[in-house]
Every structure is written in C-alpha cells, then in structure tokens.
Amino acid sequence: MLYTFWEDFFYYIEHEGFIRIINLFWYYFYIEAPRFLVFDLIILGVVLFTSRRKQKVYERARYELLAENPLVSVIVPGKNEGKHIYKLVKGLREQTYTNLEFIIVDDGSDDDTYIICRNLIENGMIDMYLRNEERGGKASAANLALRYARGKFVVHVDADTSFDRDAIERLLIPFYVEDNVGGVGGNVKVRNYNDSILTSLQAIEYLQTISVGRMVTSYLGIYKIISGAFGAFRKDVLDRLGGWDIGPGLDGDITMKMRKLGYKIRFEPKAVSLTNVPTNLKALSNQRLRWSKSLVRFRMRKHSDVFVPQANFNFSNFFAIFDNIFYNFILDMTWWFYLINLIINNIDFLMFIIPLKFLIYTTAGYIQFFVSMALSERRSQEWKLFIFVPLMTLYTGYYMRVIRTMAYFKEIFWRSSYYDAWNPEKTSRKAMEIGI
Amino acid sequence: MAGAIITKLPNNYNREVGYISHYHELDIRQLALYDGLILDYTDQQGCVNLLRQCRSSFIGTLYLLPIFIYSIDKNIDPIAESLSDGVVSSLQVEGVIGKIDKIRNKQVNLAAIDSVSPDIRIMTKVLRFLYTRETRLTPVVNPNSNIGYFYPILSEHYKNGDLSELFKILDDGIQKEYLRPRFVDRLHLCSNCYSGFINFRETCPKCNSADLVTENLIHHFVCAYVGPEHDFHSGDYLVCPKCNRMLRHIGVDYDKPSIIYNCRNCSHIFQEPVMEAFCFNCQKKNPVEALIDKQIYSYELTPIGEETAINGFGREIREEFELPGFITFTTFNIFLKYEVERAKNSGRISSAGSLILSMSDEDRNRMGPGYRKLAGEIADFIKNATFSTDILSFVNNNTYLIISPDSEPTRLQNLLENIRQSVHKLLLSNLVGYSFNLVPKVVTISSDKNHSDLINQLITP
Ligand SMILES: [Zn+2]
Ligand SMILES: [Zn+2]
Ligand SMILES: [Zn+2]
Numbered sequence: 001m002l003y004t005f006w007e008d009f010f011y012y013i014e015h016e017g018f019i020r021i022i023n024l025f026w027y028y029f030y031i032e033a034p035r036f037l038v039f040d041l042i043i044l045g046v047v048l049f050t051s052r053r054k055q056k057v058y059e060r061a062r063y064e065l066l067a068e069n070p071l072v073s074v075i076v077p078g079k080n081e082g083k084h085i086y087k088l089v090k091g092l093r094e095q096t097y098t099n100l101e102f103i104i105v106d107d108g109s110d111d112d113t114y115i116i117c118r119n120l121i122e123n124g125m126i127d128m129y130l131r132n133e134e135r136g137g138k139a140s141a142a143n144l145a146l147r148y149a150r151g152k153f154v155v156h157v158d159a160d161t162s163f164d165r166d167a168i169e170r171l172l173i174p175f176y177v178e179d180n181v182g183g184v185g186g187n188v189k190v191r192n193y194n195d196s197i198l199t200s201l202q203a204i205e206y207l208q209t210i211s212v213g214r215m216v217t218s219y220l221g222i223y224k225i226i227s228g229a230f231g232a233f234r235k236d237v238l239d240r241l242g243g244w245d246i247g248p249g250l251d252g253d254i255t256m257k258m259r260k261l262g263y264k265i266r267f268e269p270k271a272v273s274l275t276n277v278p279t280n281l282k283a284l285s286n287q288r289l290r291w292s293k294s295l296v297r298f299r300m301r302k303h304s305d306v307f308v309p310q311a312n313f314n315f316s317n318f319f320a321i322f323d324n325i326f327y328n329f330i331l332d333m334t335w336w337f338y339l340i341n342l343i344i345n346n347i348d349f350l351m352f353i354i355p356l357k358f359l360i361y362t363t364a365g366y367i368q369f370f371v372s373m374a375l376s377e378r379r380s381q382e383w384k385l386f387i388f389v390p391l392m393t394l395y396t397g398y399y400m401r402v403i404r405t406m407a408y409f410k411e412i413f414w415r416s417s418y419y420d421a422w423n424p425e426k427t428s429r430k431a432m433e434i435g436i
Numbered sequence: 437m438a439g440a441i442i443t444k445l446p447n448n449y450n451r452e453v454g455y456i457s458h459y460h461e462l463d464i465r466q467l468a469l470y471d472g473l474i475l476d477y478t479d480q481q482g483c484v485n486l487l488r489q490c491r492s493s494f495i496g497t498l499y500l501l502p503i504f505i506y507s508i509d510k511n512i513d514p515i516a517e518s519l520s521d522g523v524v525s526s527l528q529v530e531g532v533i534g535k536i537d538k539i540r541n542k543q544v545n546l547a548a549i550d551s552v553s554p555d556i557r558i559m560t561k562v563l564r565f566l567y568t569r570e571t572r573l574t575p576v577v578n579p580n581s582n583i584g585y586f587y588p589i590l591s592e593h594y595k596n597g598d599l600s601e602l603f604k605i606l607d608d609g610i611q612k613e614y615l616r617p618r619f620v621d622r623l624h625l626c627s628n629c630y631s632g633f634i635n636f637r638e639t640c641p642k643c644n645s646a647d648l649v650t651e652n653l654i655h656h657f658v659c660a661y662v663g664p665e666h667d668f669h670s671g672d673y674l675v676c677p678k679c680n681r682m683l684r685h686i687g688v689d690y691d692k693p694s695i696i697y698n699c700r701n702c703s704h705i706f707q708e709p710v711m712e713a714f715c716f717n718c719q720k721k722n723p724v725e726a727l728i729d730k731q732i733y734s735y736e737l738t739p740i741g742e743e744t745a746i747n748g749f750g751r752e753i754r755e756e757f758e759l760p761g762f763i764t765f766t767t768f769n770i771f772l773k774y775e776v777e778r779a780k781n782s783g784r785i786s787s788a789g790s791l792i793l794s795m796s797d798e799d800r801n802r803m804g805p806g807y808r809k810l811a812g813e814i815a816d817f818i819k820n821a822t823f824s825t826d827i828l829s830f831v832n833n834n835t836y837l838i839i840s841p842d843s844e845p846t847r848l849q850n851l852l853e854n855i856r857q858s859v860h861k862l863l864l865s866n867l868v869g870y871s872f873n874l875v876p877k878v879v880t881i882s883s884d885k886n887h888s889d890l891i892n893q894l895i896t897p
Contacts, residue, residue, distance in 0.1 A: 118708065121641060121706075121708075122641070128704075128705055128706065129706070129707070129708070130694075130696070130705075130706075130707055131694060131707055131708075132653075132655070132693040132694055133693060133694055134691070134693055136655045136660075136662065136691075136693055137660060139660035140655050140660045140661075140662045141662075143660055143661055143662045143663075144653065144662040144663075147662060147663045147664075147667075148696075148705045242659060242661055242677070242678030242679065243660070243661065243678070244660055245659060245660055246657075246658075246659075246660050426657055426687075426691070427657040427658075427660065429657075430657040430658045430689060431657075431658065
C-alpha cells in the first residue's frame with residue numbers, strides 16, 4: 001500500500017514534468033520564493049563578503065559613540081507591568097552603556113506597579129516615575145516620557161523585554177555609522193521558545209521575519225518598523241514629529257513618519273533583546289489580529305499618501321509600504337483564489353499535490369532556517385529549533401493567513417481596531433472621528 | 437499705683453465675699469479666708485494673673501475658691517473665663533451666692549490628702565475642681581499653647597516643653613476610669629516636641645527642597661500628545677503644540693490626567709512629592725507618618741472619679757486584689773451612701789464595720805504570695821459568719837468592710853469579735869514566725885451621719 005503510494009507519487013511528478021510542477025505551484029515559485037528565499041540568500045552573501053570592511057566602520061562608529069557618551073533616555077510606557085518592572089530595571093542596569101536615564105510611565109495600572117516604582121525611585125534605581133491615574137493609551141504614555149526625557153537618544157522598550165548586556169551600546173552605533181539616521185530597530189528574539197510547540201514556532205518565525213527579514217529590508221532601504229519592544233530614536237527627530245500617534249501599530253507608524261521626513265531607519269541584528277511570546281492559540285490570535293488590523297489602518301489609510309506622486313514622493317517609502325501591502329494584504333487575498341483554483345483543477349491529484357507542496361515548503365523552510373542560523377549570534381541554542389521547521393508550513397502557510405484575512409475584513413468593513421480595548425475609549429472615539 | 441484692697445461685699449448669707457480691682461502687691465494667701473471673690477476686669481492683666489495664681493496653687497482653699505469676673509462691657513479672655521466660675525455684670529452677692537454655696541458644700545466633703553507625688557496632686561486638683569463645679573473639663577482654644585488648647589487647672593502645671601506629660605496624666609485618668617472622654621478635635625503633633633505648630637509642605641523626593649512648581653498635564657486625545665499645560669498656552673486659548681488643533685472641551689477632546697512637579701533646586705520631575713511636616717517650634721523635619729496623632733477630648737467625672745475626688749487615692753495605689761463575693765470599694769461607697777439616705781428617710785438604724793488586717797511590712801513582704809492566700813482564707817471566714825443580706829467589700833489589700841442593714845451596732849461588734857478570735861485560733865498556728873492582728877471597728881449608720889466620714893472612720897487603722 002505504502003509502496004504503491006510512493007510509486008504513484010514519483011510517477012505523477014515524472015509524468016507532470018518540472019515546468020508543469022513549477023507552474024502548478026506558481027504562487028510559491030514566482031511570488032514567495034523570490035521575495036523571501038532569494039533575498040535571504042543574497043543577504044547572507046552580502047554579510048559574508050562585506051563583513052570585514054563593515055567591521056572597520058563599525059569599530060570607528062563605536063569609538064565615536066563612547067567618546068561622545070551622550071545621555072540616553074530609556075523609556076518604558078506600560079499598563080499593569082508590575083511583575084516585569086523590577087527584573088527589567090535590574091537587567092538594564094547591567095548594560096555596558098551606562099549614561100542612561102530610566103523613565104517609567106504607568107498608564108493607569110491597577111496592579112502593584114505604583115509600589116514597585118516608588119521603591120525603585122527611593123533607591124535611585126530609576127530617574128522618573130510618571131503616572132496617569134486614568135489610562136490614556138500607549139502612545140500618550142510614551143509621549144509623556146518623551147516630553148520629560150533629557151537624552152540625545154530615546155530608547156523605547158517594553159516592560160517584558162530583556163536585553164543582552166551590550167544591546168543598548170550596539171543599538172546606538174548605527175547612528176554613528178551613517179549620517180541622517182533617525183531610528184534604529186533592535187533585534188527581537190523569543191525568550192520562552194521552549195515553553196510549547198507554539199512558542200518554538202514563533203521563535204522560528206521571529207528569526208525569519210525579524211532577524212533575517214529586517215536585515216533584508218534594511219539592506220534594501222525599505223525597513224519600515226522599529227519594534228516597540230526595543231528601538232532607539234533621535235530625540236530631536238521625535239520632538240519634531242510630536243512623538244507617537246494613537247496605536248495600534250504605533251511602532252510602524254512612527255517609523256513611517258520618520259521616513260517621510262527623510263530620515264534613514266536601520267536595523268541592528270546584533271542588538272539583541274528577548275521577549276516572551278503568547279503561549280496559547282487564543283492569545284496569539286488576538287495579538288496577530290491587532291497587528292494585522294494596523295496594516296489596514298495605518299499603511300493603507302493613514303499613510304496612503306506615499307502612493308500619490310507629489311512633492312515629497314519617495315521611491316523607497318513607496319516600496320516600503322508597497323512591499324508590506326503587497327506581500328501581506330494583496331497576496332493574502334489572491335492566495336485563497338490560488339488555493340481554491342488548485343484544488344478544483346487538480347481534485348484527482350490532491351493526494352500527490354498535498355505532500356508535494358509540503359515537501360517544497362519544508363525544503364524552503366530549511367534553507368531559510370539555515371540562513372538564519374548562519375547569521376545568528378546565538379545559533380548554539382537556536383539550532384535545536386530545526387525539528388519544528390516542517391510545522392512552519394502549517395503555521396505561516398495556513399494559520400497566519402487565516403488570522404490575517406479575518407483581521408483585514410474586520411478592519412476594512414467594520415474598523416474594528418477602533419473598538420479594541422487596547423486603546424482607551426476616549427482616544428479611539430476621537431481618532432475615529434477625524435479618521436486616523 | 438495704689439496697693440491691693442479687698443473690699444468685703446456686704447450680704448445676708450453669712451459668707452465672706454471679696455471684691456478686688458487693684459492687684460498690685462496682692463498676697464494670695466489672705467484670699468483663703470474668703471468664701472468667694474469677684475475680680476474686676478478693668479485691669480485685665482492683673483485679673484488674669486491672680487486667677488492663674490490661685491488655680492495653679494496646690495492649696496485646696498485657693499484652687500477651689502469660687503472666683504467670679506466682674507465686667508460690664510469687655511470681652512473676657514476665654515482662658516480667664518475658663519478658670520473662673522463665671523462672669524458677672526453687677527457686684528450684688530445675690531448673683532453669685534448660689535454657686536458659692538454649692539461649691540462650699542461640696543468642698544466640705546473632701547478628705548485631706550497628703551500625697552507628695554506631683555502626678556497625684558495634679559490629678560487630685562483636676563478631679564476636685566470638676567467635682568465641686570459639677571462641670572466638664574473642657575479645652576479652650578489657645579494660640580499660645582503648642583497644642584493649641586488650654587485645659588483649665590491642668591494646663592497651668594505644664595509648660596509647652598512638657599505637654600506629653602499632660603497627655604499622659606489625662607490618658608491615665610481615662611484608663612483608671614476617673615474621667616470619661618468626649619471627642620473635641622484631632623491633632624497632629626511634632627514627634628520631637630509635641631508641638632502642633634507645623635507647616636505641611638511638599639518636597640522633592642530627590643533633594644528635599646520645597647521649591648517646587650506644579651502644573652497640570654494635558655493629554656490631547658486626537659494626536660496622543662501629553663505635556664504640561666504651558667506647552668498648550670497660546671494667548672487665551674489652549675492649542676496643541678503637536679497638531680495645532682485648538683482644545684475645546686475637557687473630557688471630549690482632551691483631559692488633565694495628572695499633576696507634574698518640577699523641582700527648581702535639582703530640576704527633578706516627579707508626581708509624588710514627599711510630604712514633610714516642619715515643626716516651627718523645634719525645627720525638626722518630620723515625615724508625615726511620624727507625627728503623633730492625638731485626640732483632644734473634653735472630660736467628664738465618672739462615679740469612680742468622684743469617689744476619688746472625695747477620698748483621694750490613699751493607699752490603693754498599691755496593686756489591688758479582688759476577693760470573690762466581695763464588691764469593689766466604689767460600689768461599697770454607693771451602698772453606704774444609700775444606707776445613709778435610707779436612715780434619713782426611715783429613721784432606722786443600720787451598722788457598718790471593718791476588720792483591718794494589720795501586719796508589719798517586713799512580715800508581709802516575707803510572706804509573698806502567701807499573704808494573698810491568707811487574705812482569702814480570712815475572707816472565707818467572714819463570708820461564712822455573716823448574713824447573706826450583709827454587704828462585703830475589701831479595700832487597700834487589708835481592710836474588710838461590711839454593712840449590716842437594719843442591725844444594731846452591738847450585734848455587729850460581737851460578730852466581728854467572734855470572727856477575730858476564730859481566725860486567730862485557726863490560722864495563727866499555721867503561721868509560725870509571723871505576727872498579725874485583726875482589728876474590728878463598728879459605726880452606726882444614722883440620719884445625722886455623713887457617709888464619707890463613716891468611710892474614713894472605718895478604713896483608718
Ligand atoms: Zn494634538
Ligand atoms: Zn529636587
Ligand atoms: Zn517640634
């Protein structure tokens with residue numbers, strides 16, 4: 001029985017021929033592979049060949065940074081993060097870069113944040129603790145910190161994030177490598193990758209989309225999202241922008257606003273932070289629904305002007321958003337047609353097509369995984385994730401697509417992000433009123 | 437200036453009532469000869485000084501002396517008024533004689549007290565003042581006192597420096613149930629000097645400076661900008677510095693989520709200033725939570741307090757122990773009073789008696805806890821030998837008291853003698869090396885007797 005299956009399987013492939021197979025899976029070979037697989041390989045090549053020259057520039061920039069030793073404001077806006085704050089502050093005080101001021105903004109917490117922060121202030125472990133009795137939303141909390149920050153640079157961190165000892169130092173170096181850098185995104189990896197299969201899958205996803213994916217977009221000049229978990233900004237540029245706007249998706253929004261002003265945005269893979277990801281499907285789905293809604297709300301609505309040829313039209317901004325919208329939104333919609341089409345036209349051969357598809361994606365997944373390992377600074381721990389790579393087909397190929405599609409429909413037709421409890425009602429109402 | 441003259445005010449009440457208008461070189465000892473005084477308020481200072489001198493004396497005839505203030509139009513200093521027995525607007529003795537009589541009649545009941553402890557002497561003064569006046573001890577607002585209040589009689593004995601002692605004696609009065617408190621005010625006092633003259637101020641948690649400026653924070657909902665109010669000032673309007681929109685309606689397009697403090701000394705930014713309580717009196721900087729929280733009460737004399745006012749604390753300062761079947765001394769007093777009243781109304785005769793267990797202090801100390809056992813055994817004897825209608829009490833750890841209603845003194849005399857002999861026979865053999873005596877006393881309760889005289893006879897060895 002099994003023997004006959006494989007016999008038939010290879011017969012099917014032989015019979016169809018290489019070109020027909022590629023055409024059958026056109027979606028992957030013409031659209032996905034060039035964007036993800038090919039660029040991953042290119043970036044690996046670039047990194048390997050230019051590493052020595054880059055190293056010199058990098059060392060000089062580091063020297064400049066340490067010679068100037070500017071004050072850096074680390075801001076932590078958040079609600080009910082009491083359980084993370086002590087560990088966060090303790091960790092941040094271990095940084096190799098030491099000219100830091102710590103500002104915690106408590107956005108209407110009802111846990112023990114207040115007691116913990118009072119204690120930290122009394123012991124001189126943080127410099128400022130600001131509190132809104134009533135929640136104003138994450139953007140307003142970050143803006144409050146920004147208003148009173150004194151540093152030349154502002155490092156935005158999430159309370160549940162932890163950092164390599166040299167993370168902040170490395171995050172600041174790109175400002176000294178090139179002129180006109182407005183913001184630098186740090187690398188975000190998964191701390192709890194061992195918790196469940198779901199967290200392991202997210203760890204692989206983060207490696208591919210953040211660690212490697214952002215090296216690619218940064219290299220192409222279309223890097224567009226400095227993660228709120230760990231990113232650095234020039235304080236004067238943030239002031240010019242008036243800080244953050246109402247979220248969700250405020251990380252991507254502020255980055256886009258900087259790009260529009262003509263500032264470069266860079267990704268620094270060696271500035272590593274670790275974060276805990278959702279451990280169950282429900283929490284993960286909620287998180288991703290929120291992220292995907294922000295694509296519609298911010299890229300397609302608020303920043304739709306990048307598509308309009310006008311005075312400050314800029315190709316890299318155009319591509320940054322186009323890439324984002326095309327590969328997430330448009331292809332997501334067309335994928336369903338592709339899938340239905342594939343099934344209907346090859347209904348008799350599904351028994352062959354399904355394993356074949358799986359095989360192709362898994363092979364590609366392994367190639368991407370090995371690229372990310374080659375580029376990773378902690379591959380000795382991460383390589384063990386390779387056993388989960390085959391499951392990634394299900395995770396990114398199906399689960400994530402379903403979630404994204406749901407989010408897009410909800411946001412396009414019902415503007416559901418405005419009703420998300422993530423923002424306080426008073427601000428969402430206003431944002432909706434004026435359409436941002 | 438003319439020397440002091442005390443004018444005797446003529447009256448038909450057989451009372452010596454003096455009037456004083458010139459206070460210069462007045463010797464207060466001669467005042468003890470009067471039944472009451474009226475002080476002219478024209479020389480306010482002299483009048484107040486004399487009042488204070490009298491009330492701060494430890495001589496009963498002076499501090500309990502009925503004193504009135506004579507003034508026609510002037511407002512009387514509330515402290516002076518609280519020390520006096522009232523303000524009169526005529527020099528007619530008729531106006532004051534009622535009060536003088538009342539005080540004098542009560543004063544007659546007071547037993548002599550010979551304590552040397554200042555606390556006891558002061559407490560006695562307070563209790564007796566309240567008892568003779570049938571009044572409450574009511575604090576009067578006094579800006580010159582560190583605690584802001586003046587207690588008539590009592591406050592005269594405590595300078596601003598030892599106000600903690602004043603509270604101690606009042607608390608002691610509550611605890612011993614002489615006084616019953618009623619809430620008047622709540623004070624926050626310096627932990628160092630008990631002063632209430634305190635400046636509460638907000639200080640910088642970093643450098644302790646009080647040089648702070650505060651401002652409201654404004655949150656503009658639409659653009660998420662948050663900053664201090666001055667960021668938004670634009671002429672008479674509030675305009676958002678980020679998005680240039682005008683702020684129109686609090687709660688709708690913006691709100692003020694909190695207040696921000698800016699330290700002008702070290703430029704620290706914060707929202708939680710440290711509250712500090714600076715004492716003007718001793719200049720100590722107190723943390724607010726270290727301040728002493730004190731209640732100010734007015735005080736009413738309890739029946740125990742009244743009893744103590746009359747009889748003093750005597751020897752009962754020593755630890756008192758109770759015996760089953762024996763009522764407290766206070767209750768005994770009430771029964772005795774009741775018996776005297778009954779005798780007055782019915783004309784019947786009852787008798788009361790005591791057995792005083794006398795033993796040298798040396799023997800008693802040597803005996804230790806055995807003394808208490810001995811007292812208990814004697815009590816059992818007494819209980820078995822008396823009628824159930826007899827009222828028994830035990831006081832001063834050595835005196836057994838008994839009221840025998842409707843019985844002749846001779847019968848009680850015989851009874852007590854019998855008890856004395858039995859106790860000697862039965863107990864002395866067990867107490868080799870110790871010597872003790874049981875002394876019986878009997879008094880007749882009749883209509884012409886005063887109950888406190890009776891008590892004094894019974895408990896004096
Ligand atoms: Zn605004
Ligand atoms: Zn200060
Ligand atoms: Zn003081």
